[in-house]
Amino acid sequence: MYRIKTLNKISSEGLAHLDQSRFQAGNDLENEDGILVRSAPMHDYVFPDALRAIARAGAGTNNIPIDRCSENGIVVFNTPGANANAVKELVIAAMLIASRDVLGGAEWVQEQVHTPNVDVAAAVEKGKSAFAGPELYHKTLGVIGLGAIGVLVANVALELGMDVYGYDPFLSVNTALRLDRHVHVVQNVDELYKVSDYVTIHVPYNSSTKDTINAEAISKMKGQVRVLNLARGELVNDEDMIAALESGRVARYVTDFPNERIAAVKNVIALPHLGASTPESEANCAVMAVRQLQDYLLNGNITNSVNLPNVSQDWSGIARLCMIHKNIPAMLTKIMGVLSDDNINVENMTNKSKKDYAYTMVDVNTRITEEVASELRAIPNMIRVRVLNH
DSSP: OOOEESSSSOOOOHHTTOOTTEEEEESSSSOEEEEESSSSSOOOOOOOOOOEEEEEEESTTTTSHHHHHTTTTTTEETTTTTHHHHHHHHHHHHHHHHHSOOOHHHHHHHHTEEETTHHHHHHHHHGGGGGGGOSSSTOEEEEEEOOOHHHHHHHHHHTTTEEEEOOOOTTTHHHHHHHHHSEESSHHHHHHHHSSEEEEOOOOOEEEEEESSHHHHHHTTOOOOEEOOOOOOGGOOOOHHHHHHHHHHHEEEESSSOTGGGSSSSSEEOOSSSOOSHHHHHHHHHHHHHHHHHHHHOOOOOBBBBSOOOOOOOOOOEEEEEEEEETTTTTHHHHHHHHHHOOOOOOOOOOETTTTEEEEHHHHHHHHOOOHHHHHHTTTEEEEEEEEEE
């Protein structure tokens, strides 16, 4: 029985996909084989000996110590695209509230309602011009990052009658096929900055993307641009954005990641991290996370891992060896040497690497004894060996 610990509330729709005969899930389990998590901080989490995988029900994994997981042979999964529709819809809402002061207007109406002796209808007609703003139609949207979310945003913006520019130096073939042919894909982000009335960013946060939108980037944008950040707070430099708002170069900034400094600035619309906060998104993320975690624990297959390569193969033997090791020369030779010395015939094998780590899956035509498993674990730079029986 595999034990799956939940560090956050996980949608029941996702948990329902666990095979109840082989898995038990709960927040009070110990020595867990797997973890399902959303936003719970894990950098100080003590890994039990049995832990083999962590599945994040969401795209970002900043709350998980990826390097420490890799060193301990723990696969970390995320769920890219599962919340894409929810974020796409919020981007459209963000463009609208950045253009027309819907929020300020609604608050102002409530003030009139609660002010004695005010004719609300008359006050509205007199004061509504203070909340006016431009339409999206025929304006230009720049989308930085054309992944699962960026593609949806670009395509729906076209349907709203916008001209759309997209930038993504890592655009995949599969994503490109989903992108409407009318999107102007540029090779230099400066081309996007130069023409866009709205700029929205949809890239993962890491050391190379930190402060993507900074003073230099903003200086290349059109005056009175409206900037949207529903991806990660650190992608935008707060101090540079504040300066741009104060100068008027940026008309509005919508962020889903408020802090004490940025949320208090005029013309900032700060949302309480609503990007994926829909029941549909939470269910989609949970289902994907559970399926990936379950497939790995039962079959050794890896899909959507952030620290190890995607590896999947159909069963073709009696037993399966799943080995995580350093990505260095001669590892396969050493693995095959152990199996050959023990007269074990290989039915099928897959080996892939991702940066410093590699994953080798081997199907064999006999049961693997503990002695053989121990020999494999003793290979230098071998991190984890799992034996699965069909």
